Amino acid sequence: MRKNLFFLFILIFWLIVLGFGLRIxxxxxxxxxxxxxxxxxxxxxxxxxxEHKSVVIDGGPDNSILLCLSKNLPWSERSINLLxxxxxxxxxxxxxxxxxxxxxxxxxxxxxxxxxxxxxxxxIAALEEEMREGATIEEAVAGKELALGNLKINVLLPTESFxxxxxxxxxxxxxxxxxxxxxxxxxFSGDLEKAEAERLASEETLPRVSLLxxxxxxxxxxxxxxxxxxxxxxxxxxxxxKNNRYGHPHQEVLNYLASQGITIFRTDIQGTISCLPSxxxxxxxxxxxxx
Amino acid sequence: MFKNxxxxxxxIGLLSGLYLPTFFADPLSTSLHYPxxxxxxxxxxxxxxxxxASRSPCAGLRPFALFCLGGLFTTLYIFNLPPxxxxxxxxxxTGLVYDSKEETNSTLLFVKNQETGRKILVILPSKIPLxxxxxxxxxKTLAPSARFLRLIKSEGLRGIVLANDWRxxxxxxxxxxxxxxxxxxxxxxSLLPEPEASLAxxxxxxxEAIISKELKAQINKVGLTHIVxxxxxxxxLITNLIVALLREIFGYLPSLLLSLPFILLYAFLAGFSGAxxxxxxxxxxxxxxxxxxxxxxxxxxxFICFIIAGILNPFTLFSxxxxxxxxxxxxxxxxxxxxxxxxxxxxxxxxRLIPQTLAETFSASLxxxxxxxxxxxxxxxxxxxxxxxxxxxVPLIMLxxxxxxxxxxxxxxxxxxxxxxxxxxxxxxxxxxxxxxQF
Numbered sequence: 001m002r003k004n005l006f007f008l009f010i011l012i013f014w015l016i017v018l019g020f021g022l023r024i025x026x027x028x029x030x031x032x033x034x035x036x037x038x039x040x041x042x043x044x045x046x047x048x049x050x051e052h053k054s055v056v057i058d059g060g061p062d063n064s065i066l067l068c069l070s071k072n073l074p075w076s077e078r079s080i081n082l083l084x085x086x087x088x089x090x091x092x093x094x095x096x097x098x099x100x101x102x103x104x105x106x107x108x109x110x111x112x113x114x115x116x117x118x119x120x121x122x123x124i125a126a127l128e129e130e131m132r133e134g135a136t137i138e139e140a141v142a143g144k145e146l147a148l149g150n151l152k153i154n155v156l157l158p159t160e161s162f163x164x165x166x167x168x169x170x171x172x173x174x175x176x177x178x179x180x181x182x183x184x185x186x187x188f189s190g191d192l193e194k195a196e197a198e199r200l201a202s203e204e205t206l207p208r209v210s211l212l213x214x215x216x217x218x219x220x221x222x223x224x225x226x227x228x229x230x231x232x233x234x235x236x237x238x239x240x241x242k243n244n245r246y247g248h249p250h251q252e253v254l255n256y257l258a259s260q261g262i263t264i265f266r267t268d269i270q271g272t273i274s275c276l277p278s279x280x281x282x283x284x285x286x287x288x289x290x291x
Numbered sequence: 292m293f294k295n296x297x298x299x300x301x302x303i304g305l306l307s308g309l310y311l312p313t314f315f316a317d318p319l320s321t322s323l324h325y326p327x328x329x330x331x332x333x334x335x336x337x338x339x340x341x342x343x344a345s346r347s348p349c350a351g352l353r354p355f356a357l358f359c360l361g362g363l364f365t366t367l368y369i370f371n372l373p374p375x376x377x378x379x380x381x382x383x384x385t386g387l388v389y390d391s392k393e394e395t396n397s398t399l400l401f402v403k404n405q406e407t408g409r410k411i412l413v414i415l416p417s418k419i420p421l422x423x424x425x426x427x428x429x430x431k432t433l434a435p436s437a438r439f440l441r442l443i444k445s446e447g448l449r450g451i452v453l454a455n456d457w458r459x460x461x462x463x464x465x466x467x468x469x470x471x472x473x474x475x476x477x478x479x480x481s482l483l484p485e486p487e488a489s490l491a492x493x494x495x496x497x498x499e500a501i502i503s504k505e506l507k508a509q510i511n512k513v514g515l516t517h518i519v520x521x522x523x524x525x526x527x528l529i530t531n532l533i534v535a536l537l538r539e540i541f542g543y544l545p546s547l548l549l550s551l552p553f554i555l556l557y558a559f560l561a562g563f564s565g566a567x568x569x570x571x572x573x574x575x576x577x578x579x580x581x582x583x584x585x586x587x588x589x590x591x592x593x594f595i596c597f598i599i600a601g602i603l604n605p606f607t608l609f610s611x612x613x614x615x616x617x618x619x620x621x622x623x624x625x626x627x628x629x630x631x632x633x634x635x636x637x638x639x640x641x642x643r644l645i646p647q648t649l650a651e652t653f654s655a656s657l658x659x660x661x662x663x664x665x666x667x668x669x670x671x672x673x674x675x676x677x678x679x680x681x682x683x684x685v686p687l688i689m690l691x692x693x694x695x696x697x698x699x700x701x702x703x704x705x706x707x708x709x710x711x712x713x714x715x716x717x718x719x720x721x722x723x724x725x726x727x728x729q730f
Contacts, residue, residue: 008690011687011690011691012691012694012712015691015711015712015715015716016708016711016712018715019710019711019712019714019715020711022714022715022718023711066480066484066485067485067486067502067503069484069485070484070485070486070487073484075483075484075487075714075718076707076710076711076714078481078482078706078710101477101480101481102477102480102481102488103481104481118417118419119417122419
């Protein structure tokens with residue numbers, strides 16, 4: 001018995017030494033980066049900064065985001081500073097529930113709009129559980145600003161409060177945010193619909209951004225030309241699943257983006273896409289080839 | 292020697308009788324298409340081999356009769372199956388969800404109808420963990436498609452329902468166990484990143500691994516599929532630990548009795564997969580033997596496991612891959628492993644730990660390799676080498692994960708230390724898999 005205990009202590013000692021060494025090595029890998037995870041038909045985006053901060057925007061349709069987070073965060077990092085849920089559709093929030101189960105999330109930003117769906121009930125249960133463990137929830141409404149060191153988030157939509165209210169559709173309370181990472185701007189538009197995008201463009205408050213997450217996986221119903229003109233992005237990322245049943249991204253959207261000289265990245269073809277801020281712009285790399 | 296051979300022959304006769312007819316059975320129409328010449332030939336072979344083995348013509352009757360008895364049992368089992376639910380009908384029933392399987396956009400629930408006892412596969416267009424709950428389900432019955440055929444056989448399902456409405460009616464003890472399993476899995480998941488978490492949780496209580504397609508292919512290629520699920524090996528390691536701990540506290544005989552509820556609880560926690568079922572029956576038989584101060588040969592106990600599993604559901608062996616692989620690995624270790632270990636122990640140049648690991652790994656790999664090579668494209672010698680490196684690490688992974696879990700539950704402040712303890716070994720195993728799969 002004593003011999004076994006001695007062996008156990010030796011084993012634990014060496015595991016701690018080894019783990020500590022691996023941790024020091026992994027902690028050196030924090031970078032300013034936006035990662036569009038390849039999670040199939042859905043959105044899941046991870047933003048990290050050199051100051052050891054992490055933001056997740058949506059979680060995709062299943063638990064594939066966990067592999068993406070594990071690959072792109074240091075292995076010993078088990079917390080997320082901010083989780084943004086654009087809306088409660090399952091292709092955006094199912095994976096967010098998995099993130100809430102696995103990571104300690106400090107702050108959650110969402111519109112607070114009510115929904116009748118089963119996934120919404122599950123999401124609320126997961127949020128309540130996370131709040132019991134110390135997370136705070138903030139209402140996403142236009143004008144809200146959050147700063148995590150050199151990583152700044154501005155909420156552009158929704159313009160009115162939907163807290164505890166039921167919108168006509170889940171897309172009406174869509175959370176759209178602007179990221180400023182080391183002075184490079186990116187816009188994350190969730191499943192923003194054409195009418196809302198046009199309204200946002202008409203307000204003339206939209207800044208020019210160099211990186212855009214294309215609304216609604218490249219659906220033609222979200223193609224608002226004024227919106228693209230106002231933003232004038234250099235790079236457009238389409239987060240979409242291979243051979244999806246909706247036919248996303250629609251050819252009309254692809255043609256329009258190409259006609260505007262916008263470089264297109266697609267998760268269904270290029271896998272996970274990582275974009276690094278560089279001189280007020282972005283440099284994107286894909287799993288298969290680099291741009 | 293011949294007496295033993297004769298006994299084995301009799302057992303094999305019974306097993307063949309139990310399992311052979313399932314090849315020719317259609318569980319959907321509950322009919323059997325017996326190829327009589329084949330069965331007659333097999334029965335005659337058992338008679339002839341038995342007569343030759345015992346050098347008495349009448350002795351051949353025993354394996355012959357046991358083969359016929361097994362065949363008769365399976366025939367009656369198949370004919371007595373309740374008819375499969377016809378497609379296109381509306382159905383409302385209350386049932387207990389005893390297992391579930393997640394698919395991309397839906398969940399497959401395995402439900403036992405409380406009124407009829409019929410096992411039904413319910414397709415739920417959502418992903419909700421409902422295992423252990425009693426549900427009031429209404430939906431439409433579906434025709435059995437080919438992708439469900441293996442499940443229909445291995446689980447004894449008698450209907451498929453696409454649910455359009457379900458409500459929880461109650462939850463009982465079974466739900467508490469499932470909840471405990473979910474909480475344990477989440478606790479491991481919050482300690483470790485993926486796929487290390489899947490590996491650690493897989494060895495400890497088994498789970499559907501969150502791994503990429505590439506890694507899955509690599510694991511299959513190097514023959515380590517058994518480490519991302521609770522295998523008979525893992526189950527026996529844990530039960531040995533339970534018995535040893537209880538023996539330290541309560542002594543020999545009480546520990547055997549007291550360990551039973553813990554082993555049963557662990558079997559539930561491990562999800563009662565095919566491999567766990569096999570190992571559970573095996574452990575029960577060993578404990579029962581020890582209670583009677585007997586130490587029956589392990590190979591006989593394994594045969595009894597096969598017989599019990601065959602009586603419970605004759606389709607198990609050839610439709611439940613987990614059961615088949617676990618049973619073949621155990622058969623290899625128990626039949627060839629002992630002899631090989633003795634031979635290796637006589638070699639003075641081998642370190643003390645090597646003979647047992649090498650003998651067990653080689654014999655288990657040899658017996659499962661025809662199936663794993665065919666199904667997963669596994670390479671025998673590569674698998675053997677990788678298993679030799681990885682198998683000794685499995686108990687250490689189980690130990691370090693359990694310790695890390697304990698520390699993190701004790702106080703959240705110890706979580707960073709727990710992570711350091713739990714991470715290195717699964718990472719080493721994953722590195723070995725990545726490197727080995729390149730060859």
